[in-house]
Amino acid sequence: MSELRLEELSAATIVAVNSLGLKPGQEQFITPVSYAAAAAVTPAHTAWQRVVLLDGRVVGFVHANFDPESTQEEFRAALWRINVDAESQGTGVGRFAVEALIEEARNRDVERLTVLWERGEEGPEGFFLRLGFEPIGETPYGEVIGAIAL
Numbered sequence: 001m002s003e004l005r006l007e008e009l010s011a012a013t014i015v016a017v018n019s020l021g022l023k024p025g026q027e028q029f030i031t032p033v034s035y036a037a038a039a040a041v042t043p044a045h046t047a048w049q050r051v052v053l054l055d056g057r058v059v060g061f062v063h064a065n066f067d068p069e070s071t072q073e074e075f076r077a078a079l080w081r082i083n084v085d086a087e088s089q090g091t092g093v094g095r096f097a098v099e100a101l102i103e104e105a106r107n108r109d110v111e112r113l114t115v116l117w118e119r120g121e122e123g124p125e126g127f128f129l130r131l132g133f134e135p136i137g138e139t140p141y142g143e144v145i146g147a148i149a150l
């Protein structure tokens with residue numbers, strides 16, 4: 001039986017995270033413009049970064065931001081980035097990572113978790129909707145703001 005588990009991002013796993021493969025056409029969805037812009041002004045200590053291991057091998061990465069002081073609601077408790085290695089996509093790794101993040105958010109008494117995504121053929125919209133996120137608005141860049149009540 002294969003085992004999925006979560007581990008803090010570390011010097012030992014960062015290379016594997018950077019080597020995770022994507023399927024053709026997915027590159028453009030990895031970092032919505034709003035996140036790229038916000039990253040420059042977001043303090044490092046608000047990041048929650050975990051790798052997903054399948055039988056000890058890194059197959060996914062999830063990065064969230066918990067910053068209750070943020071002036072923008074969509075950055076206070078936000079799923080910032082998630083990606084699963086091309087070969088492991090569609091096997092429940094992404095769901096496992098998001099469910100772990102939801103548990104973390106609940107432990108922090110967060111009431112609403114948000115995520116931004118871009119619409120498009122190879123994009124993650126179907127995944128986020130399947131997991132229960134609902135579109136609640138749009139950013140100035142046209143990204144969907146999705147949210148899930150906890």
Ligand SMILES: CC(C)(COP(=O)(O)OP(=O)(O)OC[C@H]1O[C@@H](n2cnc3c(N)ncnc32)[C@H](O)[C@@H]1OP(=O)(O)O)[C@@H](O)C(=O)NCCC(=O)NCCS
Pocket residue numbers: 022026029030031032080081082083084085088089090091092093094095096116117123124125126127130131
């Ligand atoms: C989006 C992504 C993280 C999903 O991870 P994954 O491991 O393939 O997803 P899972 O296998 O856990 O799927 C969970 C559920 O969502 C569904 N799902 C996944 N992708 C879907 C899609 N594109 N459309 C509709 N449903 C989808 C699955 O069928 C599954 O449903 P089930 O649990 O009810 O059977 C992965 O495709 C990825 O890394 N994409 C490229 C990077 C990216 O776009 N990241 C988002 C940036 S914000």
